[in-house]
Amino acid sequence: MDTVKQLRDKIAVGQTKSTDAVKAVFDHIEKHESTIGAYISLYKEQALEQAGKIDEKIAAGRPVGPLAGVPIAIKDNMCTTFGATTCGSKILENFHAPYNAHIVEKLNAANAIIIGKCNLDEFAMGSSTENSGLKKTVNPWDTDRVPGGSSGGSAAAVAARLCCGALGSDTGGSIRQPASFCGVVGLKPTYGRVSRYGLVAYGSSLDQIGPLTQDVTDTALLLNTIAGHDQRDSTSVPETMAPVPDYLEQLETPVKGLKIATVPHLNKGADASVQKALQDALEVYKSLGAEIIEIDMPHFDYAISAYYVIATAEASSNLARFDGVHYGYRSQNANDYIEVYSKSRDEAFGQEVKRRIMLGTYALSSGYYDAYYLKALKVRNLIRSDFTKAFEQADCLMMPVSPTTAFKIGEKTDDPLQMYLADIYTIAVNLAGVPGISIPCGFDEKNLPIGLQIISAPFSEDKLLRIARMHEKQTDWHTKKPNI
Amino acid sequence: MTAKIDEAQVRRVALLSRLELSNEEVAQFSTQLSDIVEYIEKLSGLDTDNVQPLAHCLPVYNVLREDVPHPSLTNDQALANAPDREDEYFKVPKILDDNSGA
Amino acid sequence: MAELEYKIIVGLEIHVHLATRTKMFCGCELAYGDMANTHVCPVCLGMPGTLPVMNKQALEFSILTGLALNCQIASFTKWDRKSYYYPDLPKNYQISQYDLPFSEHGYIEIPTEDGGTKKIRILRAHLEEDAGKNIHTLGNFSAVDLNRAGTPLLEIVTEPDMNSPDEVGALARELQRIVRFLGVSEADMQKGHMRFEPNVNLHITRNGEVFKTPISEVKNLNSFRAIERSIAYEVARQLHEFKETGKTLQMGNKSTYGWDDDKQMTVLQREKEEAHDYRYFPDPDLVPVEIDDAWLGEIKARLCELPIQMQQRFTKDYGLSDYDASVLTADRATAEFFNATVKQGADAKRVCNLLTQTGLKLANEKGTTVDQLGITPENLAKLAQMANAGDVSATAATAIFEEMAAAAGNPMQIAEAKNLIQKSDAGEIEALVDAVLAENTEAVQDAKTNPKKAKKAIGFLMGQVIQKSKGRANPKIVSQLMNQKLTS
Numbered sequence A: 001m002d003t004v005k006q007l008r009d010k011i012a013v014g015q016t017k018s019t020d021a022v023k024a025v026f027d028h029i030e031k032h033e034s035t036i037g038a039y040i041s042l043y044k045e046q047a048l049e050q051a052g053k054i055d056e057k058i059a060a061g062r063p064v065g066p067l068a069g070v071p072i073a074i075k076d077n078m079c080t081t082f083g084a085t086t087c088g089s090k091i092l093e094n095f096h097a098p099y100n101a102h103i104v105e106k107l108n109a110a111n112a113i114i115i116g117k118c119n120l121d122e123f124a125m126g127s128s129t130e131n132s133g134l135k136k137t138v139n140p141w142d143t144d145r146v147p148g149g150s151s152g153g154s155a156a157a158v159a160a161r162l163c164c165g166a167l168g169s170d171t172g173g174s175i176r177q178p179a180s181f182c183g184v185v186g187l188k189p190t191y192g193r194v195s196r197y198g199l200v201a202y203g204s205s206l207d208q209i210g211p212l213t214q215d216v217t218d219t220a221l222l223l224n225t226i227a228g229h230d231q232r233d234s235t236s237v238p239e240t241m242a243p244v245p246d247y248l249e250q251l252e253t254p255v256k257g258l259k260i261a262t263v264p265h266l267n268k269g270a271d272a273s274v275q276k277a278l279q280d281a282l283e284v285y286k287s288l289g290a291e292i293i294e295i296d297m298p299h300f301d302y303a304i305s306a307y308y309v310i311a312t313a314e315a316s317s318n319l320a321r322f323d324g325v326h327y328g329y330r331s332q333n334a335n336d337y338i339e340v341y342s343k344s345r346d347e348a349f350g351q352e353v354k355r356r357i358m359l360g361t362y363a364l365s366s367g368y369y370d371a372y373y374l375k376a377l378k379v380r381n382l383i384r385s386d387f388t389k390a391f392e393q394a395d396c397l398m399m400p401v402s403p404t405t406a407f408k409i410g411e412k413t414d415d416p417l418q419m420y421l422a423d424i425y426t427i428a429v430n431l432a433g434v435p436g437i438s439i440p441c442g443f444d445e446k447n448l449p450i451g452l453q454i455i456s457a458p459f460s461e462d463k464l465l466r467i468a469r470m471h472e473k474q475t476d477w478h479t480k481k482p483n484i
Numbered sequence B: 001m002t003a004k005i006d007e008a009q010v011r012r013v014a015l016l017s018r019l020e021l022s023n024e025e026v027a028q029f030s031t032q033l034s035d036i037v038e039y040i041e042k043l044s045g046l047d048t049d050n051v052q053p054l055a056h057c058l059p060v061y062n063v064l065r066e067d068v069p070h071p072s073l074t075n076d077q078a079l080a081n082a083p084d085r086e087d088e089y090f091k092v093p094k095i096l097d098d099n100s101g102a
Numbered sequence C: 001m002a003e004l005e006y007k008i009i010v011g012l013e014i015h016v017h018l019a020t021r022t023k024m025f026c027g028c029e030l031a032y033g034d035m036a037n038t039h040v041c042p043v044c045l046g047m048p049g050t051l052p053v054m055n056k057q058a059l060e061f062s063i064l065t066g067l068a069l070n071c072q073i074a075s076f077t078k079w080d081r082k083s084y085y086y087p088d089l090p091k092n093y094q095i096s097q098y099d100l101p102f103s104e105h106g107y108i109e110i111p112t113e114d115g116g117t118k119k120i121r122i123l124r125a126h127l128e129e130d131a132g133k134n135i136h137t138l139g140n141f142s143a144v145d146l147n148r149a150g151t152p153l154l155e156i157v158t159e160p161d162m163n164s165p166d167e168v169g170a171l172a173r174e175l176q177r178i179v180r181f182l183g184v185s186e187a188d189m190q191k192g193h194m195r196f197e198p199n200v201n202l203h204i205t206r207n208g209e210v211f212k213t214p215i216s217e218v219k220n221l222n223s224f225r226a227i228e229r230s231i232a233y234e235v236a237r238q239l240h241e242f243k244e245t246g247k248t249l250q251m252g253n254k255s256t257y258g259w260d261d262d263k264q265m266t267v268l269q270r271e272k273e274e275a276h277d278y279r280y281f282p283d284p285d286l287v288p289v290e291i292d293d294a295w296l297g298e299i300k301a302r303l304c305e306l307p308i309q310m311q312q313r314f315t316k317d318y319g320l321s322d323y324d325a326s327v328l329t330a331d332r333a334t335a336e337f338f339n340a341t342v343k344q345g346a347d348a349k350r351v352c353n354l355l356t357q358t359g360l361k362l363a364n365e366k367g368t369t370v371d372q373l374g375i376t377p378e379n380l381a382k383l384a385q386m387a388n389a390g391d392v393s394a395t396a397a398t399a400i401f402e403e404m405a406a407a408a409g410n411p412m413q414i415a416e417a418k419n420l421i422q423k424s425d426a427g428e429i430e431a432l433v434d435a436v437l438a439e440n441t442e443a444v445q446d447a448k449t450n451p452k453k454a455k456k457a458i459g460f461l462m463g464q465v466i467q468k469s470k471g472r473a474n475p476k477i478v479s480q481l482m483n484q485k486l487t488s
């Protein structure tokens, strides 16, 4: 399967028809989706109809958008006026949004073709996609293993070439970790870079939408489409404050005098194969003339604690609206309006969602607010200042995405705390609001992909992508495909 | 060792969260949440006396909208997802108490 | 048992709907009385993925009100979520302000019976979104209408500085007059634009010791009468309860009452304040607001003279009665029209009479305000001067006013066209006086010699002269000439 860039270039010059590309991807889906389980919903007819129109336009020589005719998938926590927007939850299984998310409007304006909506951990809460209330997704590299999460469906779909590229959302690593587990590129942009309007909220001060793609070029291309100010999102940053550059334009230009920071004591927590892959990647950069410095991030170890307070506190409030009154699942066993709430929520939410709602409610409840929630906000400030200091010394930080490669399905489901602890490398990035990317950088002894995480200063995605591209040009990890 | 969050606490939080948990869930959450909260208490070891809480990562202020109307949904669109409706209203089992808080 | 001595203590929590065009966080238009669930959108329905964006006008209206209530305006404020589950609250949290309200520590001056004023302290004022409405007419079910959900709501909390039902009523009326003056709220009580929740208790003195009765909070009052009566009822009820049980205020034994308008009594809703745990925290979907001096100055410039200040100025500077001054300051249009007219040099009392007796009646009939009758302050001032100079009679002035409202035009032209100019030419009037005196010798006799009948007789003679002139003789000159002739 072509990359997004390759396909759109072919379609634009009439070398390939969008209709053929869409048909080909659906043929592939029909063969493999039953094994992978990447999608919650697919829209073949609609996609072919849109492809037909694009082909006509191109044949007529009329101008088309920068993603014209390319089959793209989105995570099913982004609202669309077509189909359902389920968030992988029984509570929204039949919810039909009356509006499109900002990024859906952007994809439509770029003439991309949204072919389906991908599976996820329910309400994006999880790191394995095992928490989906609707279906199971497996890792295309080893179908006994998880694809990572929460954007596991999007990552698996890109890895198995069940779409050209996809969008996910990242609250504590939910794009980067599944990208790493599935051997694809995944970017979490700076908080405020991409509008959250229409993204069903998990942790509002942490959530950010980003691309999952086959290579860095495609990530730049998709970011070009989705980045930018939106007046419907008060936390979307005005372009006067942070202009949106063309991320493709300078992509091939290496960063001169690149200075990379690493945090040695953190890396020790990762598997040997992951540490080795990181070292190999650093060697690649050294061979390109980069300077590696070692720094300390003294508050990094507190990130998991701070994150699981802040994210769940926000989630407990964000998910209060799912109550069976105005939309979504309503229990048939409710005898009064209070039971409409408590029974609908109990019957339709999965265990992980309930656990996080409970934890967040506890952290905000009277008597505990100062000790947990307020404390976490202060620690968040310390963590952010760690990053600020790091970026005063170096262009970027490099570290693993996850301490391990993809684990076995069911392996960690009984011990939620152990699952949370595996988010150590990704979570702090969300707390600080900075951008982070995962790119393929090797395989372990079980032939499972390993990701390299590169983190840079707020709104420096252009530099981040150029740094990632420097590695990609020297290696071929991104060209490896799973045998499915 | 006594649980950090005992079952009575779990029930209190479940009530606030409007979750009607089964007895098994209450027991399970007591154990799991206690583990998690114990881990989170790591935070208390950090001196934050002179640190400001950071609720927003970005220095953005005064995002304001002009007072200009936008089209609303039609009544049918508004109620399209309603689990139950009566004429142009959302319908719920009778509300007996006045628990409004505005 | 001797009657107990007691003091009534009342504080108020007031919710005021702001008169913006759109809701606080979405672009739905505010509307009252329309079909249910037709002024709603994904944002105010609390649909997943939607985000709030603050209405600038709502914030500026609030700050303007805060300034009028003499509050300190915060330079930094933010939005918090207040969590509770209720079907009229689609997100199950209300966006409100918790620890950093936009304004604090002000006061409102209310008129007292002796014509003076009393300061009631304002604890705080903050902005929040209103909930929708639950309607309980479906038997075993309730219906939910979310048209009102998201309406900008100003919550004002006073200190417990009011000591009688009348004072609470006065505050409610004064606040209504202020927000209408400022143009920030229509403050229509019947539409629920203003809702009041008094907290009432008594400080009872018995044998030299002061006992405080438990506080009652009466919810959701939306008429001035209900406010005054519910407080009067609570005073009697609490006094009775204290005599019977001796119960006093303990930590947390505040009870919530509703007002039953049919039975004219308060009804207990919740014995103890239910263990509410609102779990306030900063709303991550909204960014903070910084109000700098420039912006605050801009809003300050929109502040007008407050009605109670105007009322006092009208009595002091123009010698108007307190009643007349209060009628003129009941709404801003009338007050400013009066002000503008007087500034043209017209006699304030005359303008007041023309406005209160003729202008307000006409405006009311036409469903408009006096400044919209088509009369300019200049022309009204001219009319007042004509009336004062005796060029037209009081009755004629009314007719001219009506004509000005009906067809515009300047008062002198109208008076001339309608032949309403009074005769002030002494020679012409003297002839009429002489004729009347000659025709009514008996009355002249009474006027000159019978002190008992003199007043009545002079009145009769005056009337005859006016009649002979077809109402156009200037009474002042008639009277002068009459007196000269009768005393000579």
Ligand SMILES: [Mg+2]
Pocket: B101, B102, C128, C155
């Ligand atoms: Mg309130």
Ligand SMILES: [Zn+2]
Pocket: C023, C026, C027, C028, C039, C040, C041, C042, C043, C044, C045, C150
């Ligand atoms: Zn709306």
